[in-house]
Amino acid sequence: MVVKQEYFDRIAEAMPEIGRDPASVRQRIEAMELLLEGSFTMPIINRRFGLDFILGLVPVLGDLVAASMGAWLVWEARNLGMPKWKLARMFGNIGFDFVIGLVPLLGNVADFIFRSNTRNLRIIRKHLDKHHPSTVTVEGERLR
Secondary structure, three states: OOOOHHHHHHHHHHOOOOOOOHHHHHHHHHHHHHHHHOOEEEOOOOEEEOHHHHHHOOOOHHHHHHHHHHHHHHHHHHHOOOOHHHHHHHHHHHHHHHHHHOOHHHHHHHHHHOOHHHHHHHHHHHHHHHHOHHHOEEOOEEOO
16 A cells, blocks of 8 residues: 555644744653653642652553653753753663662652652753753743
């Protein structure tokens, strides 16, 4: 079965545009970090946690899924043109979180304390603030 190029062109035109500009990338990575690290609040101690902690409760597979979601942040950072040493540092954060997460109880505590995605977001924000100052945000609002 041969599919014509026009078919793919029509599908591409019907899809919403995903912004590739730094401001759009910043919004996506901040949303992903919030999902992974701060979507929920622990009632008694009033500490925020996210999907990374919840996935860490599932042995090995959960940590693998959380690490792959965190790797997406690094992929977005690569698309921004960040230096390789910063990307390696970000992969180091994810790798450390993954390896510690493999230890049954210690991994869950580490996911609650060591927030690799928040650390990676901080690295990306510094890069964006320096190289793309128009994307700087103050309390979630973009400066104009």
